[in-house]
Amino acid sequence: MSNKLFINRLSSLISFGKRAMIINSDFDLANKMKLFNDNNQYQKSLELFDKYKKNNLELCSNFIITQALKACAQLGDIRRGTTIHNRIESHIKDDTYILSALISFYIKSDDLKNAESLFIASKNISLSMYAALMKGYIKSNQPNKALDLFNKIDSPDQVIIILLFNACALLGTNEALNLVKRASKEIPKSFYSNPRLLTSLLDALIKCGDIKHAELLFGRLRTRTLSMYNAIMNGFNKEKNPSKTLDLFHQMKISGLEPNFITYTCLIKALSLIGDYSVAQSLIGQIPDSVLVDNQIHNALIDMWGKTGCVNRAKEIFKKIHQPDQIGYATMINCYGLNGMGTQAIELYRQISLELTNESVNVSVLNACSHSGLVDQARCIFRNIHMKSERIYTTMIDCLARASCFDEVQQLIDEYERSHSPVAPMYMAWLSGARNIKNSPMAQNVYDHMKKLFPDLTDSLTSASILLANVYGSSGDIDKATDIQTQLYQSGAKKKVGLSCTVVDGEIYEFRAHDQSHPRSSEIHAEVEKMSKQLIEHGHKYDSSSITRPLNKGETIASVLCGHSERLAIAWNFVAHPNTSQIQVTKNLRVCGDCHRATKLIAAIRQCEIIVRDANRIHHFYTNGQCSCNDYF
Template identity: 50%
Template structure:
């Protein structure tokens, strides 16, 4: 009897061991297959394979298999499938398996389900640095940087990954408080961390985005082993801080640039918009490896640089030669055409996108709406606006672009309808609506909205718009009152009030403000153009001549602006009846080779735009 029992026990043990080995082998084989599929970005096939095995008891699945399944859900943003795996298959294992917990947090955060991620995090008893890192990364992804900092403060011993995430968080905030935290933490971390190039790169990025350029430059200069990523962080920071020239100087120190650095160079040149920048764009684009030209991001930044530097012909040639055109490339071209005040080409590109079945995104429709605002044609605008997906109309950028467009085409009622549907209008939407009223001679409505606007929204753009609205409606006293209430008066603000006063023939008062401005500023040609324009409006040739002569003394090098001023002067003489004097000025302009900008008139017939040029 004892012998039989021993034989039975031995047999049971052998079977159990065989099952365990079989399960382990099966788990190993399945996990390898799933990882291979995920590595090849075949996420749907990963889940199909996982589903095939879920018919068996999932308790035999290893954590690695579960995390591979959740990884596939995360990349596909399949929240429903991920929740099914969580609640029906592995709920009991999330309490003590930090691999699964971390994967679930990544899933929820990637799918913007912050509440589920927070619930899981708060109910997890054994939290390690990896779980904290997943939460911080998720908060950064969902633009909730303050929560990431709160979480950082709970960690006793942050590792290099956590420190890196903190710097990313502070870079997103870009505040003085964030900068102080960056400085504090960077001064306290172990010296060994400073040999981590990824960490240094994140630190440079944070310093730049928080506006401490000098500190970033000092750290960069002291670094012995500078990586391309570090150069890139500095270049990007210079561009963000409107110091494109420094970004170009840094580029010239790099021996072997990568694609990211080339993109940043083109972005810097696009910001400068100078002939020298254009020459550099052409030089670099001709030298980069041919393989780089297959990178759509490089092509997009190159097109953007060419357009912004004024070489639209070369940009069009490059665009036409490109076989695989992306939405971003279309956007770069359309934005460039809008900057050139050439809406026809923008709208033609949009038609081409429709023919090629390329779907537009928010950026594309913003460009289209901008082009429509330049045409000012109601029927054409209506026909194209109908093509915008309904889901886009809740986007702030689309909303304020539409307000601007309807305002410029004279349909204040449609602009107002959009504005009044906004639950909480932002600064741009308020300003655009004020501008809309101003353009259409509705100064009192503009003033009423201005006083309803939250004070924290008031900036230079808002002040200029409301003063212009007063100017177009002849509301001089209201403009004076608003101007006096402004604490930080800029060149544009002075120009707007002087335009208002000049239109109403208050030239002495306008001159006093010019003297006030020039007490602690250099003379501004924009301000004098406003004064000259006002003199033209009332046909005061004497004041126009006096102002123009003074401008020639002050701004002798500003050829283009003086040409525009001479045209205004000639028009003033012509409108006051002195045709001979007007002709003499125009003859002098022609002899000097200086040309005024051509006037363009656009007419829409049967949905097609026709252009006439006025010399």
């Protein structure tokens, strides 16, 4: 291109720019300001406003005022926004357009009081004013107030319905769920063409605990947006159903939608729930480098690799973070703790500055000490924590209870309760400690005390009853254990079903105790029998204390224990690949003592490293017959 032609084009562009900024009317000014606001150029919007209308506010159209207020809100320029309000206050009492903008301005400025005052003082309240204040209540975590406003509206529009669903999602109660379902039936069918409304509906259903309804709704949709996929994926993760999350991820990619940051966060969470290295490795490679540089993604990956038992990969990512935040430190410490590396957790903790040492960091390191039996180190750390929260006390009590330091447990609980109300998790930690040493009198005393302190905490008392039954069963009092289990059954309480999942050839398989549902079930049970014979040949004696119920007709101690879900998962791996060198299993309950001893021996006999993640920690069973937990679990 010649210089002359280039100069001519440049002159034309400059002339066009000048013409574009010519303001002939208030309408022109408002449109130009809106254009700047829509492109996040809020400062330019206000500069234009100052140039033409700063000294003539009283003569401004409501369109101009609302654009100016929007720019002030986005820039956090509270002073200027308040000045505009003060100067126009005398003649806006009935202008719902400006009042809505002012309420929104105060909401975004975290001034809910002024927003409420404007709303209450208004004679004519528009839907946009209701919407603005509902947003404020949702933003300030006051969903019930948002619902109170909703109940005053005769004919809600789509924006109001979206806000209703958002408020219900925050509440997450059965009452909120019923309101969501009722509203979703009553709204006009045309509303269902709004993707934002559908996404908020899915989110509300999920957060109110009705993933089945959300899944059915999602399945009926002809057009699905990325945000809808993200909402459902998040729901499946919440329900501990990561396989469905992965299925949706693949469906989404096939449909041509490009995953975003939220999608990848859901994916990583699903992989951490599955806890299998091979699956994680295959899918993490699909995340673009542009996403992998984000600190939040780094922290999620550290958590994921830690929960797959791959501490070295977690360390690699952690070292790449230039300035780890509190979440990063807590996640890496937790990674060490889960994998029985308490000493490394403490070493990292000592490197953290005081400013970055928050509750999560302290809880993570105390938990790491708890799982590694580092009681003295935990005591030292606990003493030096200035702000001791409920979680910190509970974690320290858990550490002491695991080490059978029950006098100190009682002292810490007494210390906490001198200035706080009792909390159930502290007593559950104590009860777990009693379970570990099969001390049924202590367990009974703790349980009785819990019944007095927490008569209305049904879920906690159910969990405590199950633990108590296990203590009696493991200490040989099967009759007492059976009585407690019978009472639980009669009360309608549901005992958590033990599940173990494992990945074979890229497929995720799930097993229950004595599972017969697998197509190759006969081979799996034959392999279990083969492992049992090998265990006995190598000196293993089945431990009846790991059985907390009476034997049924035809059952033996060995047959009950060999039917545990993790043994079936391990057996399936050997059926599929007899010479495999590594097996990974994720279990939703704590591994029993007999399974722990048996798995150590199986790893040595078969010369196969077996990694089992249970409800509390990760066990690395090495080929030398040892476990990373050093039998401290």
